[in-house]
Amino acid sequence: MSDVFNALSSPTRRQILSLLKARDMTAGDIADQLAVGKSTLSGHFNVLKSADLVTTERNGTTITYSLNTSVVEDVLAAVVGLLSNEEKETKGESDAPV
Amino acid sequence: MSDVFNALSSPTRRQILSLLKARDMTAGDIADQLAVGKSTLSGHFNVLKSADLVTTERNGTTITYSLNTSVVEDVLAAVVGLLSNEEKETKGESDAPV
DNA sequence: TCCTTATTTCGGTTATTAGCGAAATACAGA
């Protein structure tokens, strides 16, 4: 879950997810919409993939990214958990520097 | 909103919020439950306060922390936004290097 | 005023990451 919240903590990555909410897009499509270099975007894609927030499919030379709504739903559940009075989370996991 | 997701990206801070979900606690109470130094925790408190996820009240020498559920609800809305098909967010804001 | 308790600030170390451009890789088509 840390990975997911960390992925969501970047405005650029939230923008990517917002774009993908509307429709699946290739890396190039997304790069055309955002003001960061393609290599930088590639790094953001890796973060989003590690958090399982997006899925990918290669078609020829292009790679299409899609929003993974089931993981977004998991985030939702985690946040709702903070509002309800059940029990805990975060065991075993510990902070990495920054 | 970046501040909020960033605050939530740390397991230690999510643990603090989970503790506060059950009841208001002083910094010392929280320190007794977690395996990090008090100075480190103080840093985490600042992050949570900046994100407006907690509120504080001083009583004598102790400071009591409380969960700010209204901001948690804002997070909820932001995540729900990723699942619905309305429009965008993140304008003006840009990534700081980590 | 002095002492004790609670909490934060400071100084330092180490690890992580956003960003860039250039080079490398992957694939399709001629």
Next chain:
DNA sequence: TCTGTATTTCGCTAATAACCGAAATAAGGA
């Protein structure tokens, strides 16, 4: 095989943050 397009990897720099212990601050009570 060679070429062109799409995307990622690499090397780098600068900024941020988690952590610790020690020192500083805040407040109350003797």
